[in-house]
Amino acid sequence: MNQTDYLVKNKIAWDKRTEVHLTSKFYDVAGFKAGKSSLSQIEMDLLGDVSGKTILHLQCHFGQDSISLAKLGATVTAVDFSEPAIEAGRRLAEEMDVQVTFICQDLYSLPDNLNETFDIVYASYGIVGWLPDLNKWARVIATFLRKSGTLIFIDFHPFAQMFDENFETIKYSYFNRGANLFLETGTYADKTAPVTQEYLWWDHSLSDIINNLISNGLTISCFKEYDYAPFSCFAKTKEVMPGKYRIQEMNDKLPMVFSIEARY
Numbered sequence: 022m023n024q025t026d027y028l029v030k031n032k033i034a035w036d037k038r039t040e041v042h043l044t045s046k047f048y049d050v051a052g053f054k055a056g057k058s059s060l061s062q063i064e065m066d067l068l069g070d071v072s073g074k075t076i077l078h079l080q081c082h083f084g085q086d087s088i089s090l091a092k093l094g095a096t097v098t099a100v101d102f103s104e105p106a107i108e109a110g111r112r113l114a115e116e117m118d119v120q121v122t123f124i125c126q127d128l129y130s131l132p133d134n135l136n137e138t139f140d141i142v143y144a145s146y147g148i149v150g151w152l153p154d155l156n157k158w159a160r161v162i163a164t165f166l167r168k169s170g171t172l173i174f175i176d177f178h179p180f181a182q183m184f185d186e187n188f189e190t191i192k193y194s195y196f197n198r199g200a201n202l203f204l205e206t207g208t209y210a211d212k213t214a215p216v217t218q219e220y221l222w223w224d225h226s227l228s229d230i231i232n233n234l235i236s237n238g239l240t241i242s243c244f245k246e247y248d249y250a251p252f253s254c255f256a257k258t259k260e261v262m263p264g265k266y267r268i269q270e271m272n273d274k275l276p277m278v279f280s281i282e283a284r285y
Contacts, residue, residue, distance in 0.1 A: 027200065027221045028102065028127055031151060034218035035103040038208045039083060043109055047210035047254070048085065054117060058092070059085035061251035061264060064145060067173050067243075067280055071095040074140040077165050079128055080148055084110030087121045090143070098122045098139070100131060129157050131165075138167035145175040146278075147209075150182070150222045153200065155229050159237040166285035172239060174283070178246065178276040179226055181268075187256050188268045194224050209254040227279065234283050243282035250277040 042048050053059060060068075064086070072094030078087045083106040087099035091114075099121055101107055107125040114121045126134055129152075142162050152158050162172055185192040193201065200221045207214045231241060249265040250258070258266040268275055 027153065031220050032102055034205075034220035035082075035101075036105050037216050037218045038210075039103055039105045039109060041208050041214040041216055042210045043083065045208075045210040045214075047252070050113070053085055053088075054113075058089045060089045063175055063247065063251055063278065063280060064173070067175070067282055068141070068143070071141070075137075076141045076143050077137075077139040079131075079142065079144040079161075080151070081110065081123075082106050084113060084121060084123060086143070086145060087123075088114050088117060088119050091119045091121050095141075096120075098124065098135070098137070100124045100126055100128065100135075102127045128152070128161055129154075131161060135165070137165070139165055139170060140167065141171050141173055142166055143173045145173075146177060148174070148176045149225045149230060152225075153223050155225055155233040156236070159233040159239070162234070163237040163239060163285055166239075168285065170285045171242075172234070172281065172283040172285070175278060175280045176230075177250070178279050179224065181255075181275055181277050182224070188271065196226050197224050197229060199223075231281070234281070239283040239285050241281060241283050243280070245280045246276045247278040247280070248273040248276060 043050060071090055074095045076090055076095045076097045078097060078099040081087050081099035081101045084099045087097045091097045099110060104125050107123045110123045124135065142165055149155060166172065179195055183191050183193050183195055200223055202221055204219050206217045249267050251264055253266045255268065257269045259269045261267050267273060
């Protein structure tokens with residue numbers, strides 16, 4: 022499968038998801054407009070004070086994190102390949118009177134269309150599984166980080182993503198064995214939504230992620246694993262503390278999220 026084929030399929034899936042997500046309880050756009058931040062404590066601890074910093078937010082969806090970062094004083098450029106998502110982000114930022122530069126662009130081709138460097142490159146949750154080539158991903162990150170710039174990257178742990186949808190058996194590979202084709206009804210934000218989409222997903226191990234960053238000139242300064250996720254987007258989750266969710270039968274035994282801080 023070539024790059025155009027998977028991009029078309031996945032873009033259609035995200036175009037459909039966006040319409041659902043804008044009205045979902047999961048994203049709570051009304052609460053967000055009223056002042057709620059979309060950034061969890063994990064992101065806040067990693068980012069620190071972003072006032073005056075320039076930030077490139079990759080795979081931003083419709084930009085809630087982008088807007089939250091801008092409200093903290095950062096100058097934010099937000100990128101996603103879904104036109105409906107970018108259009109929604111622009112509208113939301115305008116309605117909230119927050120300045121964010123939104124760009125509709127596939128991540129791999131972004132260096133052909135953006136000529137800037139940033140203090141921080143930021144990406145969070147559900148990121149690398151949409152990308153077939155992590156060397157190209159890491160190269161893009163290195164392209165946009167200025168000297169001594171920082172990558173802040175948070176994603177769901179690849180071990181947790183090996184399980185089936187009900188967390189009963191191991192179903193998927195820990196390693197990249199090629200594209201997985203999924204047909205999904207509903208979305209992680211609204212499992213009952215009357216929308217069906219087909220998409221392609223790649224499994225990536227932690228070593229794939231880390232070594233591709235290193236081989237593209239980044240130095241890992243901090244790597245963390247978390248026994249919870251900051252929101253409920255999996256089956257059988259329970260909130261064990263405010264803003265901390267775990268799989269019921271596994272309690273604190275399963276790594277749910279990991280984060281990487283890397284310097285260029």
